[in-house]
Amino acid sequence: MKLKILAPFFFLVIVLMFSCxxxxxxxxxxxxxxxSVTAKYSADIVPIVNASCAKSSCHNAxxxxxxxxxxxxxxxxxxxxxxxxxxxxxxxxxKSGTLTKEQxxxxxxxIESGAPQN
Numbered sequence: 001m002k003l004k005i006l007a008p009f010f011f012l013v014i015v016l017m018f019s020c021x022x023x024x025x026x027x028x029x030x031x032x033x034x035x036s037v038t039a040k041y042s043a044d045i046v047p048i049v050n051a052s053c054a055k056s057s058c059h060n061a062x063x064x065x066x067x068x069x070x071x072x073x074x075x076x077x078x079x080x081x082x083x084x085x086x087x088x089x090x091x092x093x094x095k096s097g098t099l100t101k102e103q104x105x106x107x108x109x110x111i112e113s114g115a116p117q118n
Contacts, residue, residue: 026091027101034109040118041071044106049074052094052103071117078115083107 038044049068053059059068066082067073077083086093088108099107110116 027099027104029088029101029104029108032105032108034112037105037109039106039108039110039113041110041116042118045074045110048099048103048106052097052099058095075115075117078111084111 049059054068057063059066059073061067061069066077068077074083077086084107087099087104088111091099091104
């Protein structure tokens with residue numbers, strides 16, 4: 001009887017342990033100097049987005065999670081801080097796969113420069 005009561009608790013604990021990104025797993029971007037990082041929308045950001053974000057059931061055209069197939073769709077998230085949180089600070093995106101430090105740095109610097117459509 002106790003096992004039936006405790007089983008959901010143990011399941012929840014296990015799920016929480018493996019679903020949280022640990023701080024030591026985060027890529028340290030504190031040493032990124034944006035004056036030395038080239039971060040252009042069309043040359044740098046679009047290829048990363050197309051490979052890692054703008055996929056079916058993620059951030060493709062018409063997605064309720066944000067359409068990253070267009071500059072306007074990505075710019076909204078860059079301007080409201082969501083993109084910085086997801087990619088630079090908390091790094092919980094992309095859900096499937098990962099980004100390199102260099103890719104995260106490009107996003108960081110592109111956003112910090114006002115996320116221009118260049």
